[in-house]
Amino acid sequence: MKFSLGPVLYFWPKKQMQSFYQQAAESNVDIVYLGEAVCSKRRELKFDDYMDIAHMLREAGKQVCLSTMTLLEAPSELRELRRYCDNGEFLVEANDVGAIGILNDNKLPFVAGAAISIYNHHSLRRMVNLGMQRWVMPVELSGDWLGGLLNESIIQDVRDCFETELFSFGHMPLAWSARCFTARSEQRHKDQCELCCIKYPDGRVVDSQDGQRVFVLNGVQTQSGDRYNLINQLPSMRGTVDVVRLSPQSQGTFEWLHKFQQNITGAAPQPLEANDCNGYWLKLAGMVQHLD
Amino acid sequence: MELLCPAGSIPALKAAIENGADAVYVGLKDQTNARHFAGLNLDSGTLAEAVTYAHQHGRKLHVAINTFAQPQNYDQWTGAVDAAIKAKADVLIVADISLLGYIAERYPKQEIHLSVQASATNAAAIDFYQSQFGVKRIVLPRVLAMNQVRALAHTTNIDLEVFAFGSLCIMVEGRCYLSSYMTGESPNTAGVCSPAAHVRWEEEDGILESRLNGVLIDRFQPDERTGYPTLCKGRFEVAGAVYHPLEEPTSLNTLDLLPQLYKEGIKSLKIEGRQRSPAYVAQITRVWRAAIDSVLAAPDTFTVDAEWQRVLANLSEGSQTTLGAYHRTWK
Structure with missing residues (x-):
């Protein structure tokens, strides 16, 4: 079982990003995803900065993948996407079908991100034929769904051609919109957002009127209010999940990476925190925290 | 420019056609479409009836098979495709890559429209679906601004369909969990x-x-x-x-944009609402028929009739309507 760090989904200052990836280089993580996947207006790090970090991580022995934008609308965003796809060195995580098209046209392999709608074995099989080397399944799917799908006969002869990766820790991306909800929360229009999301390194929390955590606003992305935490489900992933993904949080990411790595076989289970959830993997509503 | 109206039942289909829809879209009575509500949608018998009725009136019938097929009962989705084609539906509206492939390979002459659930928001995604599966039309998600719709109309050679009226999904459809x-x-x-x-x-x-x-x-x-x-x-x-951190209860209404949508060559205007009553479908269809006829007759002098807006506002969620993402200030 390998561990990965997903792309930083929040908007952090350049220094914080560099320090985070320095820690990543020194950590026991196997795979690191890099790049802006949420909003093209966030430019603390530019493409060349990401490539510098990618080289540093590769020299530290990490496998590096470049993550691409999920909601692509403007022609300028497609041009930036092409730069990522044409990087010439690193595997690319496609978070939109447009990226798969470009990578396939260039005969390049790819990782299919969790926002690509692959829900069944026939779609998965087609993606393998198009060059998919790793599949991050949609966050809303369960362990049973994954297991059943991988058991289908048409997957057997290509099962060695791709890895499976599971979003296992962090606030889950649940939706994308043209509207920027962080700007809206400050009564600004997106055009005049002044990149206000840089003030919220873990997004902005949304509670119900009776105090239940509901969502986290992260620019155009809406995340789960609760933090997904599958640390105690790691033993049940054996045989179906090849890579366990932790989504960077502003605090404690590497401590949790360590705890996850200690609990691969179930030897070091951890108590969940009040705002942790694990429902999706257990075939329940995503927000549910189920205690074994 | 086509007026494409929703129907969750045969009476709604008849209401749409009698009031001027050029085409009607329906779903089957199972999980294969994104309006899987009790008491709604057609079975194979009523689907055949719907096709016959539409064709007798010189209109088209589209069948939405626009959810993602599930591994454990995958055959239900290919079965829905087979049934719709057997019933001689004019168009299938599809999102799942495996079903797009299934149709393209098994029924190469079948006209396919890419469902909004496939989340195609940019030219590269459109190219992918066009080159891989020969889709003829793209239903654009409700997140694009008018200038982005215009840019797509200019940079792609595919037919575009946009949502004109109805419930407003503010998230990119097909990627909302x-x-x-x-x-x-x-x-x-x-x-x-x-x-x-x-x-x-x-x-x-x-x-x-x-x-x-x-x-x-x-x-x-x-x-x-x-x-x-x-x-x-x-x-x-x-x-x-x-x-309301995400959105107020409101409906999408693009009547004000009609001349621009026409000028950009948008092929079809879609009205949301297969879950709505025949009376609702009749009223909405009548207004949009009149508006489209008016823009076709004189696109440069088109004005929105106050009575149309009044009818549409009454049929809207919270009696509020918005241009949604089509208008930049919404974002």
Whole structure:
């Protein structure tokens, strides 16, 4: 079982990003995803900065993948996407079908991100034929769904051609919109957002009127209010999940990476925190925290 | 420019056609479409009847098979495709890559429209679906601004269909898991959003609360208009302020944009609402028929009739309408 760090989904200052990836280089993580996947207006790090970090991580022995934008609308965003796809060195995580098209046209392999709608074995099989080397399944799917799908006969002869990766820790991306909800929360229009999301390194929390955590606003992305935490489900992933993904949080990411790595076989289970959830993997509503 | 209207039943289909729809879209009575509600949609017998009725009147019938097929009963989705083709449906509206492939390979002459659930928001994604599966038309997600719709109309050679009126999804369709996060069921996995089985209404001291799977979505004072607890239109709290952090209860209405949509060569205007009554479908269709006829007759001098807006406002969620993402200031 390998561990990965997903792309930083929040908007952090350049220094914080560099320090985070320095820690990543020194950590026991196997795979690191890099790049802006949420909003093209966030430019603390530019493409060349990401490539510098990618080289540093590769020299530290990490496998590096470049993550691409999920909601692509403007022609300028497609041009930036092409730069990522044409990087010439690193595997690319496609978070939109447009990226798969470009990578396939260039005969390049790819990782299919969790926002690509692959829900069944026939779609998965087609993606393998198009060059998919790793599949991050949609966050809303369960362990049973994954297991059943991988058991289908048409997957057997290509099962060695791709890895499976599971979003296992962090606030889950649940939706994308043209509207920027962080700007809206400050009564600004997106055009005049002044990149206000840089003030919220873990997004902005949304509670119900009776105090239940509901969502986290992260620019155009809406995340789960609760933090997904599958640390105690790691033993049940054996045989179906090849890579366990932790989504960077502003605090404690590497401590949790360590705890996850200690609990691969179930030897070091951890108590969940009040705002942790694990429902999706257990075939329940995503927000549910189920205690074994 | 085609007027494409929704129908969840044969009476709604007839209402749409009698009032001037050029084409009608329907779904089958199962999980294969994104309006999988009790008492709604057609079975194979009524589907054949619907096709016959549409063709007798010189109109087209589109069948939405636009959820993602599930591994354990995959055959239900290919079965829906086979049934729709057997019934001689003119168009299939599809999102799942495997079903697109199935149709393209098994029924190469079948006209396919890419469902909004496939989330094609850019030229590269459109190229992919066009080159891989020969889709003829793209239904654009409701997140694009008018200038972005225009840019796509200019840079691609594919037919474009846009949502003109109805419930407003503010998230990119086909990539929204908010509903399953709260209830376990989403458009992608169950063909539903904020499903009614999870809705509870509770009244205390005159204040009405709506809950979805136990989560408080909104609280209404006695003088406030209540609305269905669609979770993206709830009233929540951010840093002490209670408001609609995602969107107010409102409907999309693009009547003001009609001349621009016509000028950009948009092929089809889609009206949302297969879950609506035949009376609703009749009223909406009549207004949009009149508006499209007016723009076709004199695109440069088109003006929106106040009576049309009045009818549409009455049929809208919370009696409010918006241009949504088509207008930049919405974002």
